[in-house]
Structures are given as structure tokens and as C-alpha cells.
Amino acid sequence: MTETTTAPLLSAQGVGKLFGHVRALRDVSFDLHAGEVLAVLGDNGAGKSTLIKALSGVYDLTEGRLRVRGEDVSFGKPADATARGIATVYQDLALVDTRDVAANLFLGREFRRGPFVDRRRMYREAERILDGFTIKLPSVRVPIYLLSGGQRQAVAIARVLVGGADIVIMDEPTAALGVQESERVLRLVRDLRDAGKAVILISHNLQQVWQTADRIMVMHLGRVAGIRRRADSTVEEIVKLIVYGDPDTERDPDGAPDAGTGEAGAAPDRPDGGTAHDPVKDTDRRAAS
Amino acid sequence: MTETTTAPLLSAQGVGKLFGHVRALRDVSFDLHAGEVLAVLGDNGAGKSTLIKALSGVYDLTEGRLRVRGEDVSFGKPADATARGIATVYQDLALVDTRDVAANLFLGREFRRGPFVDRRRMYREAERILDGFTIKLPSVRVPIYLLSGGQRQAVAIARVLVGGADIVIMDEPTAALGVQESERVLRLVRDLRDAGKAVILISHNLQQVWQTADRIMVMHLGRVAGIRRRADSTVEEIVKLIVYGDPDTERDPDGAPDAGTGEAGAAPDRPDGGTAHDPVKDTDRRAAS
Amino acid sequence: MTAGLSAHSAAHSPGHPAEHSAAHSPSRPAVRSFADGLGVLNPAGWFGPTRPSGSGRDGRRRTADRLLDLGIYLALVALVLYFWQASPYFMTQRNLLNVGAAVAVTGVLAAGMTIALIAGQLDLTVGGNIALTSVVVSLVIEDLGWGTPLAVVVGLAVGVVIGLVNTALVVGVGINSIIATLAMGIVIRGVALISTDGQTKPLTNLALPDFLQDRPLAIPTSVWILAAVFLASWVVMTFTRAGWHIYGVGGNPSAALRAGVRTKRVYAGVFVTTGVLAALGGIITTGTSSSGGPNYANGAEFDVLTAVLLGGIGLAGGSGRVQRTLAGVLVIGVLNNGLTLMSVNSYYQQLARGAVFVLAVVLGAVGERRRAR
Amino acid sequence: MTAGLSAHSAAHSPGHPAEHSAAHSPSRPAVRSFADGLGVLNPAGWFGPTRPSGSGRDGRRRTADRLLDLGIYLALVALVLYFWQASPYFMTQRNLLNVGAAVAVTGVLAAGMTIALIAGQLDLTVGGNIALTSVVVSLVIEDLGWGTPLAVVVGLAVGVVIGLVNTALVVGVGINSIIATLAMGIVIRGVALISTDGQTKPLTNLALPDFLQDRPLAIPTSVWILAAVFLASWVVMTFTRAGWHIYGVGGNPSAALRAGVRTKRVYAGVFVTTGVLAALGGIITTGTSSSGGPNYANGAEFDVLTAVLLGGIGLAGGSGRVQRTLAGVLVIGVLNNGLTLMSVNSYYQQLARGAVFVLAVVLGAVGERRRAR
């Protein structure tokens, strides 16, 4: 929808990652443009988290290259990615429970005034940013462990806004949220997009993806199974890509022996491509670093 | 569908639970019969986890009473619930990572032979039970930390079968699973039901609930918002119960000011009762005990 | 928002009524819409560890709980008041300065240990470090005749080297810091013993003792050093980026790394700090005892740990305050001083110290529980 | 199942090909259908801590890694071989029995500390416990004249009481066991000092020393006790419900509780065990020194911790083996013995002990890393 012909903000070319002898990613290539939301889908172990960790500087690549705004980059540590304008909302939120909201928002990029941190400025800025969210936080001086899950999620997302990054990566930002809260996060994603940022959104909720994404990249066993513009694809095609890594394969009929507990009137046992299907639902483990 | 006129296996009457001054449950009453699946739905903080912890003996009740097979019971500790034939699959799985599969399956009810544990019998039984699952475990002597998430989930579920419980409670058993794996767990739930057990299934995935449950209980702010037979209800009604605690309320139009970032063609911001909607999705925190 | 939801919310964050959000005129329209529902969610939190919540922010907290929170300060005040009325010598300027001088070395070490614990680490080499530093300083002054200022620099360098070796083992090799520093402590004391063949090395050049026994503005140098160390620790931990990063790394190392904090560098800084502070303790010891001894500060790491734990620091990292540690150190110092002034039998002193420690941690635990209720 | 999926699976669990599931004739049709997909999921796990996986089960593991895993045993064998060739006196029955007798008390304490660490706890009262027990036993024998067997029972009862007090503080009040037992240790030693007014209480009734200096089957009683304690610990931890529950409670207390394990009772059992084993150590000490002393076993808890950590136990609870601890204890014993046989200067002995400790933990960490690769 907002895809342009300008140079991509971020571009991955033939990216691969080996853990010992486990090839978690191979030959992953894609472009990401300003003002678009790219959703990444895939079954458990497909390599989604590994990919975003590579993009965030948590892992270094074993193969391929990354370009940001046309320049080759190599991330040795997360700070390098941050410096290139990439901000990540990790699924475990990556907050320091014992520290207050402001300290978390500015962790790693504290404002300074001479040799000291500028606490007043950080508290002021933190209030400003979170006021922008109109979120009900008791105060920006409350430690994270006193916050509710939704408040924490908001703080984690607000970190993205602090850095002024223009590439935002979110790993299952709604996994822990209920109906209304998920909606608000998705609205923020669209707002970011509309503000000209590029967003990578990992989710297992096809319905949410459909509401939000401009393009969808499906991963399967560490490869890119396919990249589709949402407007040009169907849920059925995406589900097939997720499950078989291929839009055309029909399910192998003896994959799982039928238990024969047949239940008249019950919903079908398997995804049949109906729009009601929620194909993949997953919780990432606490991110390793 | 399998509901009978016999006495309920489990019955909660006016159950309430106070945490200090927080009333997490109030006046919760329901019956559970042999051979049925009761799904419990509700938004974050609705009290689902608190309810199942009360049923499992992790918490004691502040009000109301529980009856199992017509007898009044009072659970001081989890072992009391186990002794009454109630088995729970906790969302955090509650496995001991450093111990092997067999030790986990039999934790708290190890077979003995004289003063010693009967390791051979436990390994044999563990193999038998997991063979029944036709799950690919390297061995029942492998410690849990070497297993994949799916394998762990299977071990947690297998614990239910070890005790021979006839009331099985599952807190989001599919939250961490992909498409195919979720299906298999749901099939197990139906298998348990068909074997005459009573199952309480907590899930935020309406689609899965629809596939599996016989009755649906919706909780809202610690109360029972309604109990419906699936066959007699609609997704729309259930969603309203979840969100508003009332099947008839229309959403308060000024609940959230509209940002005016309006996006033509995007999916609607709010649940509109369509069957495609996945109303609630949530991950419980690590269960407190 | 329904009435039910906002009532629910109000129960948990009373100071922040739901109406709050309506009063804003947001400055960033792009994110304005991400809003009001988030404040009303399950306040117990979903992801994090199950820490107490909710009740921590309500009105009731401001009574007994606050008092329990102030526990160590109250204990200090109570002890001071008790000894004041019990002994005519206690509340004199000279005696109070003696208390300060007596806890100078423990206090300097405790400041370091507090920083290490905030970073989620432990440094058990400090006893050996003091011994080695005192021996090295004495040997440099006496046998090499290099002059005291240079000897002090060499002593501090010993601390830096020990800190770097600890860093290499903990960060480089990846050994748990308890184990790594316990082992290194044995090695370091072995080196100290070998350097002087087990003997105490007395100083004949008294520049260092004279410096430490000097009393600028009537306050002993060692008390000045103690005050400076705590002031500096407090400033660093509260007002500098380094301190904020130490709290961050201790509270959640993986999050701090991903937030761009150079965690290895932070750990190295922490171990070098504890090493240098222990070396400073060794230099003070050399001065106040006019000698270097390979047996000095035997088991000091556990005495220091006791003082720090008395201050109520969390063992999990990411929390703790140097000012509380100072209070813990002073409680021990006042207790030792007061009991000695009152000529309490040394065995009963030991019992009293243990009992105060037990009492302090029991009160701390009770406070923690009340908060978690 | 697609070819892709089963290839993926095979990479992670090579010994369990996908065909495996097809060969079954399941005995419980009701659950038979819950099946084959679960084995092929992301093997790195989703929920748990990010422990190493996958590579742990593949063929490569069986080389250098296994050797590193055997680390402490190899260290023991290496030391034995070295001293065997270095000293003609080392490998004699008598000398080896001397090693056994020398480590008897440390070993008995280390067995208890291992069990405590497996349960995720620490007991730092053991030094004070030994002192108090030795004093009480001597006083009961000498001053009350109750006879040695009764005195031994009283001594063990002291251990039980200390264990129960520790349980009350840790389980009842909820204090971290490191802090609680550190504080209690100070109190207990204070009580011991007061009981004899700081004096050693010599035994004139020599029944206990004679019993301990006896050599049934040419093996000293203390070595028999050491062997019995380790055998019993091994049996309990490996073959009894109590042991399984201790591992369970240490590995995941909340899971163990929800599985129906009476966790409070398990913790009480653990602290009583460490208390009784320390009391047994105190009784052995009384016998071998013919006296009870309030200054005995000063800092023993840290020596014991060193031996246990040398055995490579995890600090997080739920893992560890008593047999590895025995190896760690023997490494220390062999090292002390061999260095003395070779007349190594005692300061260098200290250095050597530290160096072996550092080496052992570095090797352990390297092994851990290779596994996590």
C-alpha cells in the first residue's frame, strides 16, 4: 500500500545463520521500505526469532549481508543496530524489573549533563512520551515490577519511540494481550507506519496480521517460503506456506493417523483454509542473548 | 452433547477468593459432568487462573464450597486435589528441568518397592504411557531441559494420565504450540472426554474452543458472566460476554478517543462479532504458588 | 470504557483515576491512539517474575511497611540511643570518630561489595586482596624504597590486576563469580604468604601511617576516605550512566545487553572497582597497622558480606543502595563499640552481634512479606 | 509428515527416527492420536530457561565433552598418578587410609552441603554446629557423666535443633538461607563460647576417642563413618522418594509443590540432615581431638563449600551428585597429603590448592561451554 520505488531502508541478502551444526537461517533475502509493515510468519522453529535477533545485532551472521539505507553494515552488538536506527521490541520485553520506567526507557542512551545523567530531563521526556500514549502509569518513577503486564508492554514499546529509530522490529507484541490491548498495539504499528517508519511485525495471529501488514513474509525451516503483498494474497495461501513451506502442496494424508473418535458436527480437525482459522499460535521462549 | 443427568463430578458453589483487598473471584458456581469439556474464557485478569488454582488446591477459598462426586471437599494443598482425582496441566508446565522424563511424570507419586523407588517400573510405565502418545522422545531418561517445547508439553500432559485422574484441568495447553501441535492437544482433550473424563479447558483461542468444548463458561472481573452450551450459542454472544461481561451491551462509543489515523480498507479496529475474530490471546505469567 | 473496568483499575492505582487520560492534549498525535486500555489490565503482570504488585501503591503501605522498610536506619538509631544512655563515653565526638575509623576498612570493602551485588556478582577475593596489597605496599616502601606515593599507586595497581583476573574468569571463561573469586582468593593469599615468607612486614618509613593518623579538621584520614568512598559510590550509582548501567546489568543482563549497554565492560568496571576498593582497604590497613601482613583480613569477605546483607540488599542483583550498606556497616561498628564500652564479655558480644543480625533479617523478611500480601 | 519435517527432526534426535512412531501398536487407543507432530518441534524449547539442547544428544558429544564432564574424577586420578610416581610412600594402604581419615569430617559436612545445594539451599551454620556439638558432647560426658552413647545422642539432638531453627527461619519466616544461616552461625558459636567460657573441654573419659581411633578391619572408624555417610547419601538421593523429592524441590519448588510434594517437609528434612551431619562431624572431632572446643571448625562452612564446588555442583539447585562431591573432597585430601609427603613449603601448598581449584573450575566452565555451543 505504501510501498515505494525508493531504495529500501533495510535489505537482507542471502542471510544465513549456523548454530554449531544447526542451520537456523539460510539464504534469507528481503527488502524493507519506509512506510510499510512487513509481517513475518512461520511455524515454531522456522527461524523468525533468529532473524530478528540477527537484524538487532544480538547474533552475528554466518552468511550474507545486511544493508541499511544502502550501506553495508555489520552488527557486532545490539548497540551497533541501535546506532543504525533499528529498534526492537523483544517478546520478553527486555525490561529491568527493579528499575523505574524512565531508567528503562533510556537504558543505554541516558541523557547526560556534564558527567552526570540528566534525571530531570529523562523524567520529563519519559512523561512526555508516555503522556503521548495516554497510558495510565502511576508515575515514571515506579519500578517496572509494580506495573501490570499491559503497562510493561507499553514501556517496552515506548522505548522504540525514544531512540527515534526508523526501523522498528516487534516480536509478538500482542502475544500477552487481551482484545482491546492488542488492538491498541496494532493501531500503534499502523501509526508508526503512517509516520514513515518501517515496521517488521512478528505474529502468529493471522487475523491481526491481516489487519495490519502491507506485506507478509513466511518462513519455513529457516528459509523464506514466500513474500506476498497482503492485498494480492489469500489466507489460504499463507496458511499453506506456513504449514508446508509451499503454496501448492496438499497435506500428506497419512501424516497423522486418524483416531476415529469422529465427532459429528464438530469443527474440522485440520485447517481447511477457512478464514476462521488461527493457524499458528506461539510463545517465544525468553530470548537468549 | 455428552451432558448427562447424573450428579456432577465437580461442582463449585458460590466460590470466592480474596487477595488482601483484591476480590479475584466472587460467587462462581458451575457444575462439571463426566464426559464433557467445559471451556473457560475471559479477558486478562478475569480470574480464570485463580479459579483453576483454587480447583487444584494451590489456593484455598475465602468463600463458597467445592464438591467432588457429591462430597464437600476442602483443599489445603495440591496433593489434596490430586487425591480427589483432579489433575492439572499448568500453563508453565510445572516440570523440573534438571530431572528426567520419568522422574517428572511420577513426581510426588513415585512407585515404591520397599523403602526404595521402583525406578525400573517407573521407566517402564513412562515408556508405556508416552508410547501411547506415539511421541518421539529420545528416552524417558533424558532430562527435561534437553527436550523441545512440544516434547515438554507432552510430558506435562502425560502427567495427567499417570494419576488416573477423572477431572482434568488444562490452562492454555496450546498457547505455545503451532498449528499441528495444537490440533493434537485438542484431539487429546476430546479423547479424554470420550474416555469419560471431565475436562476444564482454559484458552483464549475462540476457534479452538469452538472445535472442542461442550459448554463454555465466560468469566468477567471475577464473576461468571455466563455459561452457554456451545451448540446453543454464537461466537458473537461469547465475544460480547468476554468483552462486556454481558451479551447485550453495545460498546460505549467514547471508550477510546479515535485517533483519526483512519485507514481505508483496513480491518475494523474493534471486534465486530465476525467469526474471523480471535478475541483474546494471553499468556499467563509463571504460575505463582 | 465500561464502569466495571474503570472501577477495577481504580482499585489498583488509586492515585491515577481513569479520567486522567481524558485530560491530556497529546503532543504526538501519531501515537496518541495507543492508549487507555493498557492501564486497566491485570495489575499482577503476565510476563515477569511474580513480584508483589498493586498493594505496593496503595495508601495502606504508608504506615508499618514504611517503618519496616527503614529497618536498618531505625536499628542504627535505636542502637545509638541505647548506648547513649547506657555509656557516658558513647556520645562523644572522639568515640564516634573512633567508630568511624574502626569501620573504615570494612566500609570501603562494603561499598565495593554493594556495587558488585547490584551488578549481580560477588567478589570474595577482597580478604586476600587486602593481604597482598598490604604486603606489596610494605615491600615497595621498605625493600625497594620507592617512596610512599608510588607505593600507594603500586598497591592500587595490585587491586586493578586482581579485578582484571576476576573479570577474565567470570566474564571471559564464564565461571560463576562466587566460585571464581573463592578460588582466586586462596591463590592470592598464597602469593601474599610467599612474598614475605609468612611474616608481617613492619614499616620503618612512617609516611603512610602518619598520613592515616593525621586528622585534617579533627577527623581521621581514614574516616575522610570512608566518607569519600561512600559519597563517590552514591554519586556514581545514582547520578552517572555507569551506575545506571550497573543497576541495569544486574537487574536483567540480557535486557541491558540488548538495550546497547556494553555489559562486559560494565562487569570489568565492577570487578576493577571492588579490586581497587579492596586495595585501598589494604593500604589503609598498612597505614593503621604500620605493617603489611599476609594474614591480614582473613575472612574479611564474609564479615563484609554480613554488613552488606544487614543493609538488606537483594541477592538477585539490580537492587540495593550504598546508603543502606553504610547503615549496616555502622550498625556493626556501633554495636562493637558500644558493647566494648560497656565491657560486655566478648562471647556475649558475639551472641549479641548474631542476634542483632538475625533480628534484622527477620524484620526485613516480615516487611517483604507485608509488601507481598 | 513431510520429508522436510522429518529431516529436521532427525537432525535433533538422531537416535529416534521418525519411523519409530509408526512401529507402535498403542495400548491406549484413547490417547493414541495425540502424537507424532510433537517430536519435530523446535528443539530449543519455548518455555524453559534457555539451556543448551540439541547438540547435547548428538554423536560429537562423546569425545572431549565427556572427558570434561568427568573433570573432577580425572583430576583426582591425575593427582593420584602424579603423587604415586612422585613419592614412593603415597600409594600405600596406610597412607591412603590416612587421607580418608583426614577428610572424614570435611567429607561428612560436604555430603550434607551437597544435599542442601541440590535442594537449592545453603547451610552456613555447620562450623558453629561442630563447635557447639563438640562442646556439648564433652560437657555431657565430663560434667554430667551421662556416658558416651547418651552424649552422642545429645550431640545429634543439637544438630536436629539447629536444623529446625534454620528451617523455621528459611521456610517459616522466609529468609534466604544464605543470610539466615550466616546469622545463625554467629549466634551458635556465641553459645558454644559461652558454654565453656572460651575454654577447650578435654575428655578424660576416653570411650569416644577410643571408639574413633579403633580400626575395625584395619580401617579407621572415621573412614567407615565417611563411607557410610556417602553411601547413605547416595542411596537416599538416588533410590528413595525423599531424594527424588529433594531434586524436584531444588529444581522447581513451585512445580514440586503443585505435583503434591510436601515442600516444607522436604526443606525441613534437608536442614535437619545438614544439621545432624554437622553434629556427626562435631562428634568425630570431639573423638579425634579428645576434646570439645568452641573455636573448632572456624570457617569450616567455606572449606566445605570449596570442596563441594570443586565437585562441580550447580548453584541453582536440582542438580549435583554426592559422588562428585566425594571426588572433590578427595582431591583436596590427596593434594594436602601428597604435598606434605613431598615436603612442599606450606605457603606453596596454599598456592597449589588455590591453583588446582581455579584449574578445576576453569575446566568445568570450558566443558559447560562446549556443551552449550
Added chain:
Amino acid sequence: SGGTGTSTNAGAASGVTYTAAEVAAATGAYHVTPLFAVPKKLPRKYRFAFLSPGLSYPYFATWSDGMKAAAKFYGVDLDQADLNFKYDTELDQYKQLAVKGPQVVGSQPMNDATYQQARRDGVKTVLIDGTFKDVPHFGVDNQQVGKLAVDTLVPAAKARMAAAWKGRKVDVVGLTSPNCSDCDARVKASFAEAEAQLGIPAAHTTMLTPQGQDPTTSAGSTFNDFLTGHPDDAVLVVSYGDEPVIGSINAAKAAGRGGDVLAVSNGGDSAARLALRDPSDKSMLVAAVDFQPYAEGWNWVEAAIATAMGKPFATFSTQRVLTSANVDRYYPKDGTE
């Protein structure tokens, strides 16, 4: 050296000062010989301070008991601090006691910083079992203790070396304690003396630092290891105290090497006295140098009073050596307690 002259009966006009007999009667079994005839009416109320090395160690605890008894007897105030073997904290401990304005402070050992501070404060110092600069002192210091042990050993050792041990290598083993410089110093002084008096070269001397839970047992097993490593040697044993020597004797007995060992213990504690009475130890335990810690503690108060009054005190004449022959005479009550 410290006290000069003998003032025990100098001013002993009846009733004016305490007589030796009165002191002996007051100290009962300890039978203390006074170092100074303390006036029954002191010129002023004296206050003394003593820095004890470590009251959890029985020897020093007995010192302390003697001091407390003497202070009570003579009517002076005494404050004690426990260094708990952290000698590096001596100055701080001194300062805490100095707040009460004592006339005399005592310690063992004393470091220069404390000495200087006491001088600045105008507090006199009296050392016990150690020397430092010009400080008045009595007792025996580490060098003397080490020498005394060998002096005591020499006759028996020479006799053995001329007979049963002829032609055998003779080692000197010094049992010390971990983290105790004073203990090491005593042992090393003995080594030097053994070289001087018996011609045993430094290469044949070994300092052992036993590791374990109590001094007796740990010294026993370490000494056992030494015997195992030197199967053909004869061994002279010295130590800083009694318990390690008793441990080594037990080990030698158990190893059947009783004929190869001669030992002298230091202190004369109950453990040594028990061993001296044990006939099976007779051939090995030559003697226990009796430091009479209670008497020393008592005497320190007398020396402090003398120093405060600006008077000299008598030379301490310990060097009482306990043997199996005289132990019952000096400690008649031991066996019946």
C-alpha cells in the same frame, strides 16, 4: 628488656602491700608469684586496657581470666577488647578503649601505629610475651618461646642422637596454624635454635600448616603424612602450642613410630597436662613449657599497676617446664576435676 630489680618485698610493710603469700592464697591452684607488691591502697583509681589477640582461643581466654581476677583483687578497672586474630585492627580497637582514659594499655603483639598513638595519648604500655621498642614487658616472646622449646629438647635429643638415633637423619618439624604469623615465627625461631644447638641443617626442618577443623586432629593427620614421607627419619617436634603436639604424638603412636619422635609442647594447657600424665606418651613428650597463662594474665595487671605508679616490676621467671614428673605437683587438682 623490661622490668628491672625486684620489688616484691621491697615495700612490703605489713598491711601496706599485698604479700606473695596473700597473692598465692588468692590465686589458689594457679599459685601466682607476684611481679610487683601492689599497695593495698592505690594512689588513685586506675583504669587499664588490654587488647586480647583472640578470646576464642583457650590460651588467651585463660590470660583474660587471670587479668580479670587480678583487676578485681587489686581494685582496678580493666577493659578488654578482642582482636579476634585480626591484628591489623589493633589501632582501631585501642582507640575505642582509649576513650575511657586508661593509664596503661597492654597487648600482644603491638604494632608501631598503636605504640605511637598510645604515646601521643600519654598512655603507658606494658607488653606481655613480646617486645617492642622500649616498651616494658615481661613473659616470653616468640623468639624466646621458640628457643625455650629447643633448650628443653636438647638434652633428650642429644641422648637419643648419640644412641638409638645414631646415624639417622634427624628432622625438625614445626607445627603451625593457618594465618598465624606469630605461630610461624615461634616455629622458625626453634628451627634456628635447632641448627645452632644440634647442628640440624635448615634443609632438614619442615614447617607444617595443618588444615582441618580442630588443631589436634588436623596436626595429627598432617604429621602422619610427614612420617609416611620420612619412614627412616627421627623427628623432633616443636609447635606454637600444645594441641598440635599432642596430635602429632597421637599420630606417631598410631603409626608405631613412637621411638622416632621427641616433642616439646608450648603452653602447658590441659591437653598437654593430660598427655604428660599418660604413660604411653612418656617416651615422646619430653615436656610442656608451662606459660601459666592465668599467672601471666594476673601478673600483667601487677606490671600495669607498677608502670602506672612509675615503679619497676620484677623480671618474670616463667620457664617452668612441666614434665611427667612434676605435673601433678604443679597441677594437683587437674586429675580430680
